[in-house]
Amino acid sequence: MNANSLAGRDCLRLLDLTPEEFELVLQTAAKQKADWAAGIHEAPCAGKAIAIIMEKPSLRTRSSFEIGAYRLGAHPLVMSDDHSAFSRGETVQDTTLVLERFVDAIVLRTFEQSKVAEVAKWSKNPVINALSDDFHPCQGLADALTIVEHKGTLKGLTLAYVGDGNNMAHTYLEMGALAGMHVRLGCPAIHMPDARVVAECEQLASQAGASIEIFENAAQAVAGADIVLTDTWTSMGDEDEHDQRLAEFEGFQVNGELMARAAQGALFMHCLPAHRGEEVTDEVMDAPYSVIYDEAENRLHAQKALLSLLMGAV
Ligand code: CP
Numbered sequence: 001m002n003a004n005s006l007a008g009r010d011c012l013r014l015l016d017l018t019p020e021e022f023e024l025v026l027q028t029a030a031k032q033k034a035d036w037a038a039g040i041h042e043a044p045c046a047g048k049a050i051a052i053i054m055e056k057p058s059l060r061t062r063s064s065f066e067i068g069a070y071r072l073g074a075h076p077l078v079m080s081d082d083h084s085a086f087s088r089g090e091t092v093q094d095t096t097l098v099l100e101r102f103v104d105a106i107v108l109r110t111f112e113q114s115k116v117a118e119v120a121k122w123s124k125n126p127v128i129n130a131l132s133d134d135f136h137p138c139q140g141l142a143d144a145l146t147i148v149e150h151k152g153t154l155k156g157l158t159l160a161y162v163g164d165g166n167n168m169a170h171t172y173l174e175m176g177a178l179a180g181m182h183v184r185l186g187c188p189a190i191h192m193p194d195a196r197v198v199a200e201c202e203q204l205a206s207q208a209g210a211s212i213e214i215f216e217n218a219a220q221a222v223a224g225a226d227i228v229l230t231d232t233w234t235s236m237g238d239e240d241e242h243d244q245r246l247a248e249f250e251g252f253q254v255n256g257e258l259m260a261r262a263a264q265g266a267l268f269m270h271c272l273p274a275h276r277g278e279e280v281t282d283e284v285m286d287a288p289y290s291v292i293y294d295e296a297e298n299r300l301h302a303q304k305a306l307l308s309l310l311m312g313a314v
Contacts, residue, residue: 007312010120010127012113013135014174015200019208022144022178028314029145029298029305036071036301043073044313048104054080054130055110056236060272061130061138064299065107071300072308077103086110096122105311111237126310128303133167133237134194139271140171141302144179146295147227150267154179155209160225160262162186162218163252163279165193168231168271173197173212177204184213186221188248218252225262229269230254230279246278255281259289267291 006021014022035042050069054062062078069076079085085095096119099106106123108116109130120127129137147154158181161172165187173193176183183205185193192214202212215221222228233249234242259268268280268290276282284290308314 004309004312004314006309008126009310010123011137011306011310012116012120012127012129012132014137014140014171014178015204016137017178019178019180022141022175025141025302025305025309026145026148028309029141029301030148032304032308033145033298033301041071043071044308045069045104045311046073048072048074048311048313049102050074050076050105050107050307051085051099051103052076052078052107052130053085053109054078055084055086055108056131057081058109058130060296060299061109064303065130068300068304068307072304072313074104074307074311092118093122095119099123100125105307126307128306128310131167133235134170134197135174136167136171136271137174138299138303138306139168140175141306142298143172143229143269143271143295144175145298145302146269146291147267149294149298150291151226154181156180156182157226158182158184158224158263159227159229160184160186160221161229161231162221162254162258163230163249164191164233164235166191166231166235168229169193170197172229173201176210176212177201177208180208180210182211182213184215184221184225186215186218186252188252189216190248218254218258219261222258222261225266227267227269228254228259228262229271231271232273232275233279234275249279253279253281254284256283256287259284259287265289269295272296 113134
């Protein structure tokens, strides 16, 4: 086992990583992905166990963590929905202190960031945020890996995120600040990102030669961008507001006309699941410049790297 600066740490948001550690995760992911494709199937986490707790629905996150743990040689202990570790009302303290007797890392998808933080407080083993209302760091790592694969770099690129100032908007602000990107958000005034996250990222961005610009319209955000991203307008938990939100996000759809404002060769990305015809059109989702399925696949590679680094196995 090699020591790395991430061994034994948590990843509750991208800003838990330094720029160097963020880069280390991406390089490890690229190497592990290439090795796997070349038939080199190492199992650096053999004999370990990873709890994967899903308090919200998931396709990509659950699949990629479960298969990722298997490929690392670890046992994935998946607990979801009514069978989640927390579904019987035990305290976070008791649940975590029992679980850590069995597993070597905890992956948690839940609502409040404070719950992920509380699990991390009690767990002596690494805790990974697999999506909370505030952040989705694993998606950010997968997206960064995808951009590097298609553009060769992150630094200096302009990333335009259009839509809800939600956990993905926060994650892209953090990614840009860590990687030296120019991040532009186009969000309706009533769906802006959390000002505290923006302020934290602005401080880091200024040190990294990065920048943040926030607009109340999509066209300004996308003009000349190298990457255009969006996310659902109705996040998990907001379903009752679906019709109201469709009206609030009018003018923020990513369609062919909006993509034409981006730079030549711009990529389109979406963390999925998408609501085709709402935040994005079929034309864009299925365009040659859309890399949505690479992005989904890279959840596996990014999370394998993150798990193996946090578990001190590489
Ligand atoms: N992007 C993402 O987290 O997908 P799932 O909700 O399917 O896990």
